Amino acid sequence: MPTVTTSDGVEIFYKDWGSGQPIVFSHGWPLSADDWDAQMMFFRNHGFRVIAHDRRGHGRSSQVDDGHDMDHYADDLAAVTEHLDLKDAVHVGHSTGGGEVVRYIARHGEDRVAKAAIIAAVPPLMVRTEANPGGLPKEVFDGFQQQVATNRAQFYHDVPAGPFYGYNRDGAEASQGNILNWWRQGMMGSAKAHYDGIVAFSQTDFTEDLKKITVPVLVMHGDDDQIVPYADSGPLSAKLLPNGTLKTYEGFPHGMPTTHSDIINADLLAFIRG
Numbered sequence: 001m002p003t004v005t006t007s008d009g010v011e012i013f014y015k016d017w018g019s020g021q022p023i024v025f026s027h028g029w030p031l032s033a034d035d036w037d038a039q040m041m042f043f044r045n046h047g048f049r050v051i052a053h054d055r056r057g058h059g060r061s062s063q064v065d066d067g068h069d070m071d072h073y074a075d076d077l078a079a080v081t082e083h084l085d086l087k088d089a090v091h092v093g094h095s096t097g098g099g100e101v102v103r104y105i106a107r108h109g110e111d112r113v114a115k116a117a118i119i120a121a122v123p124p125l126m127v128r129t130e131a132n133p134g135g136l137p138k139e140v141f142d143g144f145q146q147q148v149a150t151n152r153a154q155f156y157h158d159v160p161a162g163p164f165y166g167y168n169r170d171g172a173e174a175s176q177g178n179i180l181n182w183w184r185q186g187m188m189g190s191a192k193a194h195y196d197g198i199v200a201f202s203q204t205d206f207t208e209d210l211k212k213i214t215v216p217v218l219v220m221h222g223d224d225d226q227i228v229p230y231a232d233s234g235p236l237s238a239k240l241l242p243n244g245t246l247k248t249y250e251g252f253p254h255g256m257p258t259t260h261s262d263i264i265n266a267d268l269l270a271f272i273r274g
Helices: 034-046 070-083 096-108 138-164 176-188 191-203 207-213 236-241 259-273
Strands: 003-007 011-017 022-026 049-053 088-096 113-119 217-222 244-249
Touching: 003 022, 003 070, 011 034, 022 034, 022 070, 022 244, 034 049, 034 088, 034 176, 049 070, 049 176, 070 096, 088 096, 096 113, 096 191, 096 207, 113 259, 138 176, 138 191, 138 259, 207 236, 217 236, 217 259, 244 259
Parallel strands: 022 049, 022 088, 088 113, 113 217, 217 244
Antiparallel strands: 003 011, 011 049
8 A cells, every 4th residue: 555654654545536737635633535536536537636535543644542633633744745856736635634734834834735625624713712703512422522532433423423524413325335434444443543543623723724825725615514513713714815716506415425426526627727
C-alpha cells in the first residue's frame, strides 16, 4: 500500500489516481479515504489527479496512541503533499476534514495551494463557549466519547442510520449500503484515535486560521445538517475568510457528498474550473 512516514514515525496511507491538476480530499470523522469514492471517480474521469489519505489512526494508517489533534492532522497532510510534490492543488475537506484543510493552509502556507472547498465543515468552532454562544454544549461531545469508549460498534451504526445522512427525517429513504459502508470505515480505525479526535473536531478554534487564508475558498453547507449545525458554522466561516464564498443547500444533510454526490460534484467542478 502506498504510504508516507511522518516526522514522528506515523505511516499515512493514501490513494493517488490519475493525472492533471491535483485535488486532495480530507475525510470526516471517523471515516477514511474511502468516503470520497464518488468524488475520486468523478474528478479522475474529468481529467484531474485525485489524492485522498487516511488520517492517522483512521482506516489503513498507523493506529498510534497520540498526535490526534489538528496540528498533527495538518502536518500529516503536509507530509503527503510534500511527498507527492503537489503544486497548484485544490484541497477539499468534509466535516473534520474541513478543519484539517483550514489548519493545513494556515499553518503551512499557500505555496502549493490554488483553491479550497470545505463541506459541512467544523470551523470556526463547534463547542459552546462564552465567545461562541451558538455552539453545542460540551456534554454532547462527552457523550460521543463515552459511546466510542464503551460500544462504538452500535454507535457507528446509529450515527449513519440517523442524523449523519438525514435518514431520521420524515420521508427519507435510508440506504443500507451507505450505513454499512460508514460502519465499515469507522470500525477499521482506532478507538483511541476516534476518542481523541472528538476533542480535536469540537474544541479547536479555527477563527484565526480562517482569517489567514487568501486563496478562494468555497464553503458548502446544508441547512439541515444535524451533525455540524449550519448557523454556527458555514456562514461564520465564509465571513471570516478573506476570499470565501458560501453556498447553502436547502434540506441537505451532513453527509451530502454521499447522499447528493451529483450536485456536490457538479458545484465543485464549476468552482475549480471557474
